[in-house]
Amino acid sequence: MAYQLHYWPGIQGRGEFVRLALEAAGAPYLDVARGDEEQGAGVPAMMRVLQGNDVTRPPFACPFLIDGKVIVGQTAAILLYLGPRLKLVPAGEADRLWAHQVQLTLADLVVEAHDTHHPVGSGLYYEEQKKEALRRAEDFRRNRLPKFLGWCETILERNTGNAEREVPRLVGGRLTYADLSLFQVVEGLLYAFPKATRRVLRKTPLVARLHAGVPRHKRLAAYLVSARRVPFNEQGIFRRYPELDG
Numbered sequence: 368m369a370y371q372l373h374y375w376p377g378i379q380g381r382g383e384f385v386r387l388a389l390e391a392a393g394a395p396y397l398d399v400a401r402g403d404e405e406q407g408a409g410v411p412a413m414m415r416v417l418q419g420n421d422v423t424r425p426p427f428a429c430p431f432l433i434d435g436k437v438i439v440g441q442t443a444a445i446l447l448y449l450g451p452r453l454k455l456v457p458a459g460e461a462d463r464l465w466a467h468q469v470q471l472t473l474a475d476l477v478v479e480a481h482d483t484h485h486p487v488g489s490g491l492y493y494e495e496q497k498k499e500a501l502r503r504a505e506d507f508r509r510n511r512l513p514k515f516l517g518w519c520e521t522i523l524e525r526n527t528g529n530a531e532r533e534v535p536r537l538v539g540g541r542l543t544y545a546d547l548s549l550f551q552v553v554e555g556l557l558y559a560f561p562k563a564t565r566r567v568l569r570k571t572p573l574v575a576r577l578h579a580g581v582p583r584h585k586r587l588a589a590y591l592v593s594a595r596r597v598p599f600n601e602q603g604i605f606r607r608y609p610e611l612d613g
C-alpha cells in the first residue's frame with residue numbers, strides 16, 4: 368500500500384525532507400494535500416486528520432505520514448520510521464540514533480532559518496517584523512549558519528572513508544536520509560542567503576561536495592526536474608529577501 372504524505376501544497380517546507388526520502392527510494396506514495404478534493408484528497412483530507420475528533424493520536428502539525436494504521440508526525444520521527452523501511456539508514460542502533468541526531472540538528476537549523484524572516488511571530492506578516500528580521504538575519508549569517516555547517520563539516524571529516532569517497536556521507540558509507548536532508552538544507556540556504564551561504568561553503572568543502580553529489584542519484588535527479596518538485600518561493604521556510612543576505 369502506498370504511503371500517505373500530508374503536507375501543505377504549494378511549498379517545499381518540511382514536507383520536502385520526507386518527499387526526498389520517498390523519491391530517492393522509489394517508494395509509492397500519495398501526496399495527499401496536493402491531490403484532488405473531489406477524489407477525497409486535498410487540504411480538507413489533511414485537516415480531517417489534524418482536527419478530526421476520531422483520531423486518537425493526532426499530529427500537532429504537518430508534515431505527517433500515514434502507513435496503514437500508523438500515523439507519524441514530526442519530520443525527524445517520520446524519517447526515523449521510514450529510514451529502515453526505505454533502506455536509507457544502516458542497520459545498527461548506534462547508526463540509526465546518529466542519523467536521527469543529525470536530522471534533529473538540521474531541524475534546529477531549519478527553525479533558525481525560518482526565524483530570520485519571522486523573528487517575532489509566525490502569525491505576523493514579514494512586513495510587520497522587518498526591523499527585527501534584519502537583526503536576527505545578521506546574527507544568523509555571522510554566527511549560526513557557520514556554526515551549523517561547520518558542525519556538518521566536522522562530522523563529515525570524522526566519518527571514516529569520506530576522504531576517498533567522491534560524494535561524502537554523513538552516516539556510514541551509503542546514502543542515508545541525513546545526506547538527503549543536508550542537501551535540502553543547503554539548497555534552501557543557497558536560495559535564501561546566496562552570498563552568506565557561498566561564503567560558508569568555501570570553508571566547508573565536504574558539505575559542498577555532498578551538496579553537489581547528492582543530486583547525481585538517478586531517481587533524485589529525475590525528481591528534482593519533475594513538476595512534483597515545487598520551486599522555492601516566499602511562502603515557504605527558505606525565502607529570498609535580499610536585505611536579509613547582508
Ligand SMILES: N[C@@H](CCC(=O)N[C@@H](CS)C(=O)NCC(=O)O)C(=O)O
Binds near residue numbers: 381382430440443
Ligand atoms: N517540529 C515539527 C514542526 C512542524 C511545523 O512547524 N509544521 C508547520 C509547517 S512546516 C505547520 O504547519 N505548523 C503549524 C503550527 O505550528 O501551528 C517538524 O519538524 O515536523
